[in-house]
Amino acid sequence: MSERSEASAEREGAKRPKGRTMVLWAPDWPIVAVDVPASVPAAVIEKGQVLACSQAARSEGVRRGMRRRDAQSRCPGLVLHDHHPDVDARAFEAVLTAIEELSPGVAPLRPGLCAVSVPARFYGGEAEAAAVIAERLVGLGVWDVRAGIADGLFAAEQAARRALAQDSLIVPAGGSGQFLHDLPIDALDDADMVGLLRRMGLRTLGDFAALPPADVHTRFGTHGALQHRLARGQDAQPISRRQVPPEFDATLLLEPPLDLVEPIAFSLRTTADAFVADLAAHGLVCTTVLIEVDADGSLATSRRWMHPRWFGPTDLIDRVRWQLAVDGAIRAPVDAVRLIPEVTEPLADHADSLFGGGPDERVERGVARVQSIVGHESVVSVTVQGGRGPGERHLLTPWGERPLASRPAGLPWPGSLPAPAPATVYPSPQQAMVVGAEGQSIGVSGRGVVTGEPARFRVAADQGWQPVASWAGPWPVDDQWWDEAASRRLARFQVVGVDGSAFLMIVEGGHWWTEARYD
């Protein structure tokens, strides 16, 4: 960059009255985010080093960048937390929202640090505005918040770092260069460059700023020129304000409160339409929704619904209807229904394809009618999942909810039976009996060996005995042996009677059960 353009930029800056920038800094944000009591010495560890520590830990001698073991040796009672950047960001979101309520256009710089243009005129002064924001954040539980106000972002941040807790440091307009003059060179956020400048004997920002811009540009390039401008207090960079995240929750307030399901569902129509249209306007569809119903001023029922594809207005109304139709869901008149989108996905991912775009509307309507007769859980859609027994492989999901397979079907599942699969699978096994030629009971030893040759069997307690024509087994299964409550040890047999009827039987704990029938 030439000297002339530099000069013209300065002239322009002088002509245009620039907005003032406030930077809010909450020190040790990772510690604030994990929410530990102030008296407990705590530290957040990243890659084996202390990333942030609480005031109590600092007074014990723990410092940032210290190794885990060193920190613990200085302060044996140190509570360590792993660093989760997403937790920091999520906790900071509440701070951003609170500031946004006071003054729009917040620019989040990183968790714990954000910038906002100073709403000085509204609050009657810069210090007053900072005080109002600090008061709000302290009310939120962020005790240590510091504000710095200056012309540019860099100077404001440096001011915030030098302010006292819950106070502000104001750099007067045009005084950034002077404020930065005495600060150490470390304030520049570039370790390589800081090291180089130190070796050149430049200890303060003022020393660096005193160099001619053209020489800095020649020696350090564009990046160096930028750092030089920052050091001189000429921070032309405007803050990039974030867009306020859109609010998609929809609430239906019922005045007077209603206690019948149908009128509630009917009243919900407009709200549901608006909810879906609002999401669609942002190019989104909702695939998981949380429905909350308030009765008599308090939360009555709350349930998360997942749709196999995405929620339309009718689907939402159906879900509310089902949720309210559960016995005991409404004990008092309902006065509010809230639809909260939990998962939204881009509309483009869910566009109707030419073929196979889910069930057609006629089927949906017919099934909805059946659901209104027998209740929504009684109509199920089916898929096959993984498992060893034929019953375990069934996955039944109430119609209109998303199937959640806990076991993948494609895996080998050792211990499962080879094809063909039984055509009839009893939902609950029937008590059976298998005996040998002399009427002695047949079982399986601990080593998986059959104790005798099955000769006769009975598939259920009320069925007659019949001779065994052929049999095969055992297929032993030792399921979930690591879990005491869920573990099962059983063996499966295939038994064919003389009339050609074939059964899948299990023996578990010396008892025989009929699990399925090959009919």
Add this chain to the structure above:
Amino acid sequence: MNAAAAPTLNELRARVDQMQGRPAAQPVATHPAFAGLLQLQSGSTYSVDSMSLATALMAGPSADGAWCGVVGTAELGLEAAAAAGVELRRTILVPDPGESWLEVTAALIDVLGVVVLRAPSHVGAKDVARISARLRQRGSILISYGDWPRSEARLTMRDVQWAGMGQGHGHLQARQVTIEVQRGTAPARRGRLWLPDASQVIRRVESSGEAPTRLRSVS
């Protein structure tokens, strides 16, 4: 009119009949193994005596794009149904309709192509007439697992012969059955089927020599 256009014309006429609500029985896609034994007709009722026959009948229309419903039983083996050719994504189960099984069946007949029903109790003549009228109107198929008065055809399974299993060795692999199709008072039609064969396909037994191999004991 040339000969090639005739089937198309007939088909179109039949469709016009159906769209105008006239009771017209249309042939419905049937599993090829039943060729010569049974051709499913829309608006009819069939009764079967086993679950695998019900799924085999369901497989034809389901593979052809029809939606299927199973009412009154939770015992349908899904894997076996899928292997027979039933598309599970287009299958709806109402395992326990309770007292309202008749309403549920009627409501499903309105929208689905095939409904498999296991009636919990004896079905009265009045209910049968109502269901039949609705079936004819909608062109759906009802498959009754269990006896159904006035069914179009009654399918029973006889002479079941399993292959692949011995005394304590092998496993069930394939099955040959004789399907007996009884229509009214006419003499029954019989056919020998693999239900299923060793590669899980339902097909006709081509020659009488193709008997299931019995495993020989080697001990």
